[in-house]
Amino acid sequence: MRHFVVAVKQVPDTTNIRIDPETGSLIRKGVPSILNPYDAHAMAVAGAWKQKMDAKITVISMGPASNEASIRECFEMGADRGILISAREFAGADTLATSYVLWEVLKKIHAEEAIDVIFMGKQAIDGDTGQVGPQVGARLGWPTLTFVNEIVSMDDEQGLAVIRRTTEQYRETVEVKMPMLLTCQKEVAAIPYASLPMLMDAMTKEIEVWGFGDPVAFEREKVGLKGSPTKVFRSFTPELKQMGEVLPVEMELAEKVTTAFNKVNLEKLLGVKA
Amino acid sequence: MSKSDKLQIWTMVEIHQGKADSVSWELIGAARNAVALGVESGGCGIEYDVTAVVIGEHVQEIAKEAISYGADYVMLVDDANCGTYINEVYQHALFEMMEEHQPDIFLIGATTQGRDLASGMAAQLSAGLTADCTQMVIGPPKEDMPCLLMATRPAFSGNLMATIVCETARPQMATVRPHVFVALERDETRKGKIVEFEVKRPFVNDQVKILAQEFLAQATGGIEFADVIVAGGRGIGGKDGLVLLKELADVMGGKLAVTRACVDANWASHEIQVGLTGKTVNPALYIACGISGAVQHRVGMQNSQKIIAVNQDADAPIFSIADVGIVGNLFEVVPEMIAQVKAMKSGMGAK
């Protein structure tokens, strides 16, 4: 049997975020928290492969107790086990501290029940960093592929997977050996509709809570705010983009176009690319 | 490269198909600019070196190019194992370099490859990594503080800007968004030193095998990676309008995108929709034609470096975020644009 782990983050729905113009801070009140959209697709692809082969899916999420909602959403898509990693000590973590905690948790899970594939989102929409996946991969020393948009095959016998990914320059087909870590784009799988029995099951299934010292002994200085080398020195609302210039209506068409092209430095732009 | 009191700033050179990606040279320009800004704001008048890291196979010429773009030093690994990017292999080479030389600052392009490489390195070095920064200053953040990299990045979908510093962990790492910073003019007379770095431990890679790699011409990649986007809204009136815009996109070597109104009308596929329920893009240039500029569209494109808007309604909200606005009929403006780009290009070819 194969063992998949999906790491999911619960994030504020950034499309609903407002900033207090006076203080420059986030107004979190009334902003709903959601399962990070890319993570939902990562879970969906794990669920889809579970239907094709004998597999078990474990979901992990680090965050406050309210993250249970996201784990339940994963149960609806076929996850078998859910672990919430939650403690005051973990608060304020940057990507390095987050990847440290996930790494320790994954090692523990792996020691008990060997992991074959870790699925993550390509990025979390609250920070848009996309750093945690490759950081965890490097810590584990496992092959790591980011921006996966298709899992073509998973050879159960040989432990090989064929993956497609697209970057700015390439469309690649890559063969990877298990155990591996993949970060997923939305195209990797569509979000399935949950069946009624699955929905019922998801509501009642138990979620394990792992705290600071038990069952994993973390190093205090590597977690949370303490373990985060990056510090926000200051934050501010961006200057509104300078209201641009609308060219005078009476200007001649050819001149309008020339002026516009000059203003954006088009010659240079196209020259660089030539 | 003697370990000196000078601040050591390193930048990564990203190579595809034997050519350096333009972001590589932007990083060198960005580093020098960041120090200059620090001095300007009363910061430390520090001395510093910029070292460009070149890893690849048959990349001697690129190492020389790095110097003509302003690097003082180049750390070069020219090795048959490094012909294509595999994160483990590149991290291996970089890790040895970093251990030996311990730079203060390390900048990498915020590309798919750069993010991957930077993240893996940061984890291995326990370094702080700021993602996707768009402003940089190197100087003391406050009086009595040492010279630090102050990296500013958009957070929460651009609703907030955050300036990040790493006080103690080294190197201070950041990925830097392409097209934001300006490269120095290429100058073959610049002097610098190329250091061939010898990787001591053998390379291993038996877990990842690239079966096929199709190099995407600028024109076939997704819109989220395009340098130039020509976007159409309901104002294009139908599929014929899209053909016109496609022609403009093609002559500019760019990509076509649309608003949701066009997708809803079945003129185009969702794959090229920009906005809240579509893709987010940040090209160097976004030309919006017949687009009103609804907020759901704007969130997907307002981080473009330059925006030209064409709309016949002078009150269209799109003009409020455009760098240049042309009030007019797109069926007149776009053909004129096509003609001028063609002229511009043939002019360039003659040089």
Ligand SMILES: Cc1cc2nc3c(=O)[nH]c(=O)nc-3n(C[C@H](O)[C@H](O)[C@H](O)COP(=O)(O)OP(=O)(O)OC[C@H]3O[C@@H](n4cnc5c(N)ncnc54)[C@H](O)[C@@H]3O)c2cc1C
């Ligand atoms: C939940 C939600 C999500 C949404 N997500 C998205 C999204 O992801 N992306 C998106 O784009 N929209 C999205 N929308 C829709 C959005 O609100 C707008 O309706 C849409 O962006 C309008 O598209 P448009 O500018 O093409 O059309 P219109 O608003 O109809 O504007 C057409 C413009 O073309 C101009 N025009 C007409 N003819 C010409 C001509 N010959 N020459 C020059 N100008 C001309 C007109 O003056 C007008 O300004 C979303 C809406 C909702 C509620």
Ligand SMILES: Nc1ncnc2c1ncn2[C@@H]1O[C@H](COP(=O)(O)O)[C@@H](O)[C@H]1O
């Ligand atoms: N707190 C967390 N708990 C579990 N997984 C996480 C957490 N933070 C990030 N991840 C995973 O890492 C991916 C990238 O996150 P980020 O680097 O923050 O953009 C997410 O899509 C998740 O799969």
